[in-house]
Amino acid sequence: MAYPYRHEKETRVLSEHFGDPVARTLDGYRKRGGYQALARAIEMGRDAVIDEVKASGLRGRGGAGFPTGVKWSFMPREKKGPHYLVINADESEPGAFKDRELLRWTPHQMIEGALIGAYAIQAEHVYIYCRGEFFEPAQVVARAIEEAYNAGIAGRNVLGTGVAIDVTLHLGAGAYICGEETAQLNSLEGRRGQPRIKPPFPAVMGAFGRPTTINNVETVSAVPHIINRGSAWYKGFGTEKSAGTKLYNVSGHVVRRGNFEFPLGFPMHELIYDVCGGIRDGRQLKAVIPGGSSVPILRADECDIDLDYESVIAAGSMLGTASVIVMDDRTCMVKQVRRMVDFYTHESCGQCTPCREGTAWLGKILRRIEEGQGTEADLDLLLDLSANMTGTTICVLSDSAAAPVVSSIAKFKDEYLGHIHDGACPVAAVAVA
Amino acid sequence: MMGNGATGATGATGGTTPLQGGNPGWAGERGEFTQLSEADVRGSEYVGRRPANGGVGGAVSSMPYMLPEKDPNAPLFEGPYAERLQKILARYPDRQGALHPVLNMAEELHGHLTPQALSRVAEVLGLAPAYVRGMATFYTMYNRAPVGRYFVQVCTNVACNLCGGDAVLQAFLAETGTEPGETTPDGLFTVMEVECLGACGFPTAVQVNSRYFENVEPGDVPEIVRQLRAGEKSTDAGDGGAN
Numbered sequence: 147m148a149y150p151y152r153h154e155k156e157t158r159v160l161s162e163h164f165g166d167p168v169a170r171t172l173d174g175y176r177k178r179g180g181y182q183a184l185a186r187a188i189e190m191g192r193d194a195v196i197d198e199v200k201a202s203g204l205r206g207r208g209g210a211g212f213p214t215g216v217k218w219s220f221m222p223r224e225k226k227g228p229h230y231l232v233i234n235a236d237e238s239e240p241g242a243f244k245d246r247e248l249l250r251w252t253p254h255q256m257i258e259g260a261l262i263g264a265y266a267i268q269a270e271h272v273y274i275y276c277r278g279e280f281f282e283p284a285q286v287v288a289r290a291i292e293e294a295y296n297a298g299i300a301g302r303n304v305l306g307t308g309v310a311i312d313v314t315l316h317l318g319a320g321a322y323i324c325g326e327e328t329a330q331l332n333s334l335e336g337r338r339g340q341p342r343i344k345p346p347f348p349a350v351m352g353a354f355g356r357p358t359t360i361n362n363v364e365t366v367s368a369v370p371h372i373i374n375r376g377s378a379w380y381k382g383f384g385t386e387k388s389a390g391t392k393l394y395n396v397s398g399h400v401v402r403r404g405n406f407e408f409p410l411g412f413p414m415h416e417l418i419y420d421v422c423g424g425i426r427d428g429r430q431l432k433a434v435i436p437g438g439s440s441v442p443i444l445r446a447d448e449c450d451i452d453l454d455y456e457s458v459i460a461a462g463s464m465l466g467t468a469s470v471i472v473m474d475d476r477t478c479m480v481k482q483v484r485r486m487v488d489f490y491t492h493e494s495c496g497q498c499t500p501c502r503e504g505t506a507w508l509g510k511i512l513r514r515i516e517e518g519q520g521t522e523a524d525l526d527l528l529l530d531l532s533a534n535m536t537g538t539t540i541c542v543l544s545d546s547a548a549a550p551v552v553s554s555i556a557k558f559k560d561e562y563l564g565h566i567h568d569g570a571c572p573v574a575a576v577a578v579a
Numbered sequence: 580m581m582g583n584g585a586t587g588a589t590g591a592t593g594g595t596t597p598l599q600g601g602n603p604g605w606a607g608e609r610g611e612f613t614q615l616s617e618a619d620v621r622g623s624e625y626v627g628r629r630p631a632n633g634g635v636g637g638a639v640s641s642m643p644y645m646l647p648e649k650d651p652n653a654p655l656f657e658g659p660y661a662e663r664l665q666k667i668l669a670r671y672p673d674r675q676g677a678l679h680p681v682l683n684m685a686e687e688l689h690g691h692l693t694p695q696a697l698s699r700v701a702e703v704l705g706l707a708p709a710y711v712r713g714m715a716t717f718y719t720m721y722n723r724a725p726v727g728r729y730f731v732q733v734c735t736n737v738a739c740n741l742c743g744g745d746a747v748l749q750a751f752l753a754e755t756g757t758e759p760g761e762t763t764p765d766g767l768f769t770v771m772e773v774e775c776l777g778a779c780g781f782p783t784a785v786q787v788n789s790r791y792f793e794n795v796e797p798g799d800v801p802e803i804v805r806q807l808r809a810g811e812k813s814t815d816a817g818d819g820g821a822n
Contacts, residue, residue: 228672240736240775278683278720279776281642281789288629288638295635313637314670319679320719322774336671336678336704338717354672397738397779404780439737439775469779471738485740489774495717 150247151404153421157383159391160367161407164251170286172293175254181299183370187262188307190373195266199369201377203389207244208234208325208362209438209466211388211455214369220349221267222357230358231269232334233260233366235276235287236318236325239438240489241469244393245363247405249276249283252367253290257313259366261304262373264311267359271312275330278317288315322493326541327360329495340495341541364393384410388454388465398472399426411454418449418472429474433557437466439486440546442553443479462553478573479558480565483550484512490547501544504535508551515562518569525555525562620729620788620807632659632666639666640680642687642789649690651725655699660684664703674704678714682721691722719774727762727769729807731755732786735772738779743796747783748772750800767808 150165152158163169169178187195200215221229233256237245248256260272274291276284291313294300300313316334318324324333328342331353352358368390372380381389388410394417395405401423408417414436418424425431431446436453441464444451451461458465473482491505511528514520532548539545555562564572633639656664667680681704685696692715701711715721731751735744748770752759755768762769778784781793785803792803 237777238775241738241779242775243777243779243781246777277777279786282791284641285629288634288641291637292635295637300637312670315638315641317640317642317679317683318718319683319721321717333679334676335673336675336706336714338714354676395780397782398741403782435737471741471779473741477741482737482740485735486737489736492774 151402151406153402153406155421156407157391157409158407159371159383160248160252160255160364161393161405163255164247164405166251170251170253170290172254172290172297172299175252179374180254180370181258181305183373184258184261184265184299185305185307187265187373188305188309192266192268195262195373198377199266199372202372202380203377203384203387204365204368204372204380205388205390205455206362207364207368207392207467209239209440209464211465214361214365217349217359217361218263218267220347221269221359222349225268228271228354228356229267229269230353230356231260231264231267231272232327232330232353232358232360233272233274233363234325234327234330234360235274235280235283235363236330237280237363237467238277238322238325239440239467239469240486241397241435241438241471242395242467243397244395244405244467244469246280246283247393248363248367249280250286253287254294255367255370256287256363257290257294257300259369260313260361261300261311262369263359263361263366265304265309267357269359270310271314273334273353274313274315275324275334276315276317277324278319284315284317291315321495322489323495323541323543326543329541330360331358338495340497341543343540385452385454385456387456392453392468394453394468394470396422396470396472398470399429399474399477400424400472401426408453411452411457414449414451414453414470417453417470422472425472425474427474429476431472432475432477433473433479435463435471435473435550436468437464438469439471439489440542440549441466442549443557445557476573478516478571479554479561480512480516480571483554484509484516486550487512487547490543494543494547498539498544500535500538501547504531504544505547507531508535508547512551515565516571518565520562520566522563522566524566525559529555620790620810630659631663633663636666636670639663639670640683642683649688649725651689651691651693651696653688655685655688655696656703660688675706678704678706678711682711682715686721691725725762728767729769730786730788731768731770732773732776733770734774734776734778734782734784734786736775738775739782739784742782744783746797747785747795747800750797751785751804754800754804768804 168174196215196218204214205211264272302310304311321339323329324339326341329339333339348358383390391407392410393405393407397403406421434444434449436458444463451457455465487508491509494501494505496502511524528551532552535544535548667677671677681700697711698708701708733748751770755763760771776784783795785792785795
């Protein structure tokens with residue numbers, strides 16, 4: 147099959163040019179309408195741009211879903227020193243692979259959105275914080291930045307308007323926690339990626355002690371479209387509270403994995419069984435993690451929902467980054483939860499005791515259950531630990547590690563008990579039979 | 580064969596070469612990888628060449644390319660790299676902000692971060708050596724010991740794990756005859772487990788040096804390792820313009 151997959155039902159706004167190498171050059175992007183929105187935004191003025199983005203209903207695509215225009219409006223109107231915009235391109239949530247595609251195929255779309263955002267919040271410098279492993283996407287972005295400078299789009303005199311905005315690509319060095327916005331600011335400043343206590347919020351004291359806004363790649367990539375076609379057009383997609391289109395990044399046991407763009411509120415059943423071609427090898431659906439590994443697991447019978455922020459919360463999980471991880475009936479939940487916990491153990495920054503110690507203990511207990519050495523009391527211990535790890539730390543990494551443990555014990559307790567009582571995985575036994 | 584090291588070799592301070600289209604690291608539904616050479620896993624062919632002095636300031640921190648030869652004793656801030664340091668410093672309001680890109684540059688030249696390099700970076704940026712060492716130990720991508728010429732990192736996190744990531748890791752270990760993190764006696768391979776690479780739709784994702792291979796299955800591994808070995812020995816393996 148060709149790459150990238152496309153599906154006829156998709157509403158391609160951000161992903162329209164995925165797979166088109168010409169569109170990632172400046173000339174190619176301009177021929178497709180690129181950088182008209184930036185010129186228009188500067189004509190409109192800062193307040194009008196923020197109002198337009200507010201009216202569009204655009205919400206942050208990095209996971210939290212905070213309204214973007216509102217976030218921008220938190221920045222001081224009276225500028226007393228440098229303001230910064232940081233683009234969070236540190237995509238590293240297990241299950242998430244949408245920003246990588248945006249970076250490698252549509253770097254100018256992101257840069258244009260970032261320049262519009264920077265203009266709106268009076269930021270004189272945009273830092274694109276890209277995870278270090280994304281060498282290829284980073285090289286694509288580096289070239290786009292180079293082109294933007296050479297063409298007078300970035301720099302001292304943006305499009306000849308006298309507005310000055312610098313753009314700098316900054317590579318991380320392999321730390322999941324740097325996707326958390328205050329850890330990212332610390333990392334950008336040349337510190338360990340340890341989250342900061344809020345307040346002060348970044349809009350008051352962010353990068354280098356100055357007012358800063360952090361936006362996800364996908365969020366700013368939507369901005370040029372909103373400026374070009376208007377907030378009413380954008381708000382026409384999706385639901386009342388979850389407006390616009392979203393990249394659904396689907397992984398795991400489906401026939402067609404990949405990024406698929408739809409209006410928010412797209413039905414999960416249709417996504418899995420139609421767009422992605424159903425479950426591989428004719429197997430049955432067992433569970434779905436709808437928003438990246440940090441959100442609670444849904445059982446197959448809980449999956450008949452729409453994928454917008456509100457509907458997924460109502461179902462007991464979160465949309466997060468719309469990174470849909472699909473698991474079939476051969477999946478050992480204990481093993482997968484243990485693997486996710488191992489990840490959080492590795493990525494804990496070590497700052498808060500409940501997280502530093504808790505993640506390691508969760509992993510040890512899960513491993514002994516997985517290996518048939520656990521007891522029923524271990525389940526209580528896991529839940530007790532998880533309760534002590536939730537809401538007790540500076541950032542939510544600790545909560546994220548506990549979430550799959552709690553939700554899997556609630557929903558797949560028999561599988562844990564099978565490991566405990568029989569000393570072996572009950573799913574593996576069924577799969578072999 | 581893609582690995583023709585001659586493409587656009589312009590020397591250490593040379594200009595850029597075009598990007599390749601498509602996604603050459605992608606093996607499709609079944610593992611059919613384009614024949615590889617070393618240049619393919621060091622970025623120069625795959626993403627095009629960038630100048631050692633960093634080019635335009637905004638793109639200076641992007642690791643211009645992966646050098647074919649690492650020299651742990653190479654001087655850190657000389658020639659085009661001195662120029663690159665100045666460009667990096669100009670992008671941040673204080674010297675500490677430059678720490679990541681400068682450490683990246685040191686690792687790029689040396690292959691890993693030696694205690695001497697950490698001290699030198701500390702000196703240049705006006706920071707305490709212990710502080711810089713603390714940074715280097717916090718971040719996974721800073722290697723403080725040498726790794727093989729081909730640094731193979733296999734994702735075994737949940738999305739890849741569901742689709743056989745563990746078996747792909749085992750296949751690489753078996754094919755190279757190593758334990759995780761160990762380097763082969765010929766210095767060619769170090770194989771490690773890695774946390775999510777952000778390519779969950781293309782399991783199993785494997786990073787070899789700077790390049791991703793996607794949709795890797797255990798059966799593909801012997802051929803990938805064989806090609807990398809052959810690429811190392813072939814005459815067009817290096818990306819020539821690096822030194």
